[in-house]
Amino acid sequence: MAEHFHLNTPLLESVSMSKRVGATVYLKMENSQPSGSFKIRGIGHLCQQLATQSKGVVCSSGGNAGMAAAYVARKMSVPATIIVPSSSPQLVVQRLQDEGATVRIVGKVWDDANAEALRLAETEGLTYVPPFDHPLLWQGHATMITEVAASLGPGVKPGAVLVSVGGGGLLCGVIQGLKDTGWSDVPIIAMETVGADCFNAAVKAGKVVTLDDITSEAKCLGAKTVCTKAFEYSQRSEFTIISEIVTDQEALQAVETFLDEERVLVEMACGAALAAVYTGLIRRLQEEGRLPSLLGPLLVIVCGGSSVDMKQLATLKHKLQT
Numbered sequence: 001m002a003e004h005f006h007l008n009t010p011l012l013e014s015v016s017m018s019k020r021v022g023a024t025v026y027l028k029m030e031n032s033q034p035s036g037s038f039k040i041r042g043i044g045h046l047c048q049q050l051a052t053q054s055k056g057v058v059c060s061s062g063g064n065a066g067m068a069a070a071y072v073a074r075k076m077s078v079p080a081t082i083i084v085p086s087s088s089p090q091l092v093v094q095r096l097q098d099e100g101a102t103v104r105i106v107g108k109v110w111d112d113a114n115a116e117a118l119r120l121a122e123t124e125g126l127t128y129v130p131p132f133d134h135p136l137l138w139q140g141h142a143t144m145i146t147e148v149a150a151s152l153g154p155g156v157k158p159g160a161v162l163v164s165v166g167g168g169g170l171l172c173g174v175i176q177g178l179k180d181t182g183w184s185d186v187p188i189i190a191m192e193t194v195g196a197d198c199f200n201a202a203v204k205a206g207k208v209v210t211l212d213d214i215t216s217e218a219k220c221l222g223a224k225t226v227c228t229k230a231f232e233y234s235q236r237s238e239f240t241i242i243s244e245i246v247t248d249q250e251a252l253q254a255v256e257t258f259l260d261e262e263r264v265l266v267e268m269a270c271g272a273a274l275a276a277v278y279t280g281l282i283r284r285l286q287e288e289g290r291l292p293s294l295l296g297p298l299l300v301i302v303c304g305g306s307s308v309d310m311k312q313l314a315t316l317k318h319k320l321q322t
């Protein structure tokens, strides 16, 4: 990649999480990317390949893909239209507008907004920026793993990687990165919330399925159907992908604990992954023999997210009564 938009993010050791897990925990701080999440890696790469001559980009998003597209478009001096569903909080709309994007609210969930983005791309001749389902996105996301390898140095390899899954783009990127690094045998724990669990549903059904609705408050995990590539990876024997779900309450509690202990505010989409540590899920997987009892360093992808501030946190707490 020539010039790129993402940053090389810090890899921090978390003492409090390490204590809970009983192994060293490293946090890949994707929350510190411009635009607030890992999405900038893939979307920056995709736009460099597809949008240099563009008259404008259009992106459907729960929020963070849109933030990345708006940021990249501004840097490339290309107009950006972001389509979000009505479930995205007002603070995201404001942040997208502050980034210079035109924002349209269409439909109830991301899938509705996506149909409109595809239509606009077709009728207006705009470059469509998908939030999770494209090989260029996965290639861009993969850089986070090669960076981790460089930060850890030779001879150190993660014992497992912990990620959140929405539409599965992050998962595909992490797997791509593990392949690039020669770490394909590292198990991945893929986390979703109940009610935004399209990957878990696909793994259980043995085929890609479409959820009836998104009932989780982790709206940025709210794709009704996981991308085919993510499902395909789950079926291949060379990768170990452990699909698990947590409740919204657990994801929100994880956001709060992470804020208290690491002094960083992330959204519930990220809290889903963090909850695997705070609820004792990692320990349970070890007890069940699904992860080694002597676990190497646990790599947590802190995917971040802009759909949160103290007011939104209070709103979610009230809604979920935590």
Ligand code: PLV
Residues within 6 Å of the ligand: 037, 039, 060, 061, 062, 063, 064, 065, 066, 110, 131, 132, 164, 165, 166, 167, 168, 169, 170, 171, 219, 220, 221, 222, 223, 267, 269, 270, 303, 304, 305, 306
């Ligand atoms: N969010 C997408 C899809 O939403 C979006 O439009 O922003 N963590 C955060 C903070 C996210 O924003 C997302 C995706 C994920 C994790 C999951 O990534 P994915 O979709 O690549 O699995 C509907």
